[in-house]
Amino acid sequence: MKNFKKQYPTLNQYTYLNTAASGLLSEAVFEYRQEQDLDFLISGSVFKDQQGKILTGVREAVGRFFNCAPNRVALTPNFSYGFNTLMEGVEKSKKVLLFKNDYPSVNWAVESREFEVCYADIDENLENNVAEVVEKERPDIFAFSLVQWINGIIIDLEFLKELKSKYPEMLLFGDGTQYCGTEEFDFEASGLDVLGASTYKWMNAGYGNAFFLFKDHMEDKILPRSLGFNSLQGKYKPHEGSLIGKFEPGHQDTLNFGSLKVAIEEVEKIGIDKIAEQVQSLASEAKSLFEEHDLLEEAVLKRKIHSSIFNIKGGDAVFQKLKNNQIVCSQRGEGIRVSFHYFNTSEDIKKLLKVIK
Incomplete structure (x- = not known):
């Protein structure tokens, strides 16, 4: 290259x-951020009036890049915020499967709540470990990182599709923070029900931006309680109770989310x-x-x-x-x-x- x-x-x-x-x-993201701050400096609320258009563009860019409809793309300041919102919307009676020693933002968000939790080991037999625990424990949810943060072990994406096919009622929540941006990923064709990722790593988008992607049926599976004025604002949040609106209760930072759009465009150019x-x-x-x-x-x-x-x-x-x-x-x-x-x-x-x- x-x-x-x-x-x-x-x-x-x-x-x-x-x-x-x-x-x-990157230079491109840096220049975008400078221009955004300059526009805010000289325009004030006139610049703010463009917020909806900017965020719509970001949502559409994320959806295009990962093959997910824009009305199922939530923009959050980081993965941890979004994942805690997600788990807060899950019934406490559910059983959740985790990897032992997975990234703290995944495991802590589950373990700090009242879920029944079971675990699979991270080693060379990772997929078999998951299959055995699922067969024995029958968890309602499997929450995990696609790539392990300490040693880089990646879960087989074809295995996830097979797992979802065998246990269609089990929800798969993936953290793609150490994965997204390294290869093409088709969310719609994947075995995941939810994919979340902070984008300051492999997407090179800077800090303060992340996304969550949802399959259609997730509207009926989780009930987050977060709500704010911005929950109802925007092209893709047309009704009260919109799922992505529950992940976006307050004002969004167009500087940071706009950086994600520019970063995606950089990847698409290459x-x-x-x-x-x-x-x-x-x-x-x-x-x-x-x-x-x-x-x-x-x-x-x-x-x-x-x-x-x-x-x-x-x-x-x-x-x-x-x-x-x-x-x-x-x-x-x-x-x-x-x-x-x-x-x-x-x-x-x-x-x-x-x-x-």
């Missing part, structure tokens, strides 16, 4: 292997197919080299599919050495998490290994 250092200036000073923690701000090809190529190369240097846990090595997030062996000294060499990554779990997006290159992987060795 082309050199992205002009589009993402951060790449001029760092080897950036930390998209799993925070995506980069092509999500080209992005997926680069991400998968880097993930394959990294996994092979990390295996060669004995840097990965057994569960990851045994998986046939994997994301571009890896947790490699190394303690404080190695992490500090990477920082000293301008390699940006994160300490997570018992190792060092590195992650590769489409603006990364094979040279980034080689530099990482050179510094470690």
Whole structure:
């Protein structure tokens, strides 16, 4: 792919292997944000009057990108806000299946409420673990991250479709924060009933924006109580009790949500197919080299599919050495998490290994 250092200036000073923690701000998104603030500065409420049009455009862009009707796209400030709203609308008598040690914003939102909870292990047999627990416990809901935040293990999307086909009454709630933006995803054709994601990571949209997608039948499955003036405002919220309106009770930030639209347009210019090809190529190369240097846990090595997030062996000294060499990554779990997006290159992987060795 082309050199992205002009589009993402951060790449001029760092080897950036930390998209799993925070995506980069592009020149295009930055310029949009400057223009938005300038318009507000000189126009005040005249600018605010355009809010509905801006948010409609964002909703339509998200729906187009993930194949979901715009009237089933809710815009929230982050995943945690939206997911808590979702779980607050679920009857407390329901049983929920979680992964042990899944991302806290998923598990805590469930565990802090009165649901009966059961768990599946995250290891090389992840799909079989889920199937066995579902068969035994018959949960009403399975809530999970599509990609695990610590080690990058990704759940098989075909397995989810098969699971939904076998247990059609069980609702599947997915967190796509560590997934959305890495490859094409057709929500309508997926096994998910709900997909939520913060977009400051792999979508490179900046902070303060997230989305939730709903299948049609979810209108009758959950009853969130959130309500505000904005719950009834906008092209796609025509009636009181609108499901997406329950997720948008107050004024929306057009600066942040507009940034998401610009970020989506950036991805569309490059092509999500080209992005997926680069991400998968880097993930394959990294996994092979990390295996060669004995840097990965057994569960990851045994998986046939994997994301571009890896947790490699190394303690404080190695992490500090990477920082000293301008390699940006994160300490997570018992190792060092590195992650590769489409603006990364094979040279980034080689530099990482050179510094470690």
